[in-house]
Amino acid sequence: MTNNSTASYVVETFDAELFLKEYWQQKPVVLKNFFSQFEDPIDENDLAGLAQEEDIDARVVSNVNGRWSVTQGPIKRFEKACKGCWTLLVQGVDKYVPDVAPLLYPFDFIPNWRLDDLMVSFAVRGAGVGAHIDQYDVFLIQGKGKRRWRVGAPGEYVEVFPHEKLRQIDGFQAVIDVEVEAGDVIYVPPGWPHEGQTLEDSLTYSVGYRAPDNLQLAESLAMMLDRGINNVRYTDPSRASQAFPAHVNHLDVSALKQQLIDVVNSDDFTLALLEAMSEQGIPEYPLEPEITLEQVANEFAAGISFIPATGVRPLISCGESGLPQALFVNGSQFNFQDEDREWFEVLGKGSILNATCCEEAPSFAFLETLTTLLNNGYWEWLEE
């Protein structure tokens, strides 16, 4: 993705291949000094500002003398919410703060569609959200301050709810017990219990992933069928006469299953899946007034540069192995032809886009897509 931030994060020794082979989805690992010369791209005041916004998912978890409470955002009265040992947690910061984007670059060996969001938390000394288990992979990047993290092995743990909005477990045996400081990273796979205790006021950046379960996949299928796409009905024109009507014929059950298998294997469902995989819940800020294709063509010819809006992570499928040739952005599909491939790849990479990016001049179809992306607020003008 485009780096418009002045901050740079140097990762010298991380071996992504080794990490995938040994740890990803298998076991946790502490990556000491993952980022050298770490500088926080945001501070607690910025976080507090975000937590006041209506559309941003934020909460404060606090513990006063052993009593837990949770205040769901938008947070209006910090002095009331932030009592005792408290943590302010803000989801989806990558969608609102361009300066956090470089934190995600070292993890780009995992495809865009698996990444969910960047959550940022600020915790005061003594605070933490308690021992808990997440369903998703997470890289916990330590910013300023110091925390002690304990991580345990997967197992049967008793869930407790010390507050209706706080899911914890009643303890675990640590297999990792480590003190982290700015630039250190801990990878925690889904299902591994963990708990952070704050030793010095701390910022923690959680790079969180997503993995759809069958219900979510079935929801994508149901949404497509609900739009009337490929919603075929069961037929049985070669039915043989049956002696006992209560008897269920295994061939009928197989035919019903096959009906569903066929729709799952259809190109329509491939598209529905790609749309769902590209869905990021990016808030839409449509351009007002709308820009015309002619204006975009003129600006492009004049050497103006464009970039994806904050947090936009496009997907691209290049027409191989039954996949369509299309760009997907936040649930929308943009088909392209072979001659435009290079231009669409620039969009897919999220790089700075201008007339010098490719040798061939852009086609009308490409400029049309760029116009739509600008009008939807998914791409914008690069401010020099």
Ligand code: SIN
């Ligand atoms: C935190 O930032 O304190 C919580 C992160 C986590 O455990 O997932």
Ligand code: CO
């Ligand atoms: Co967690």
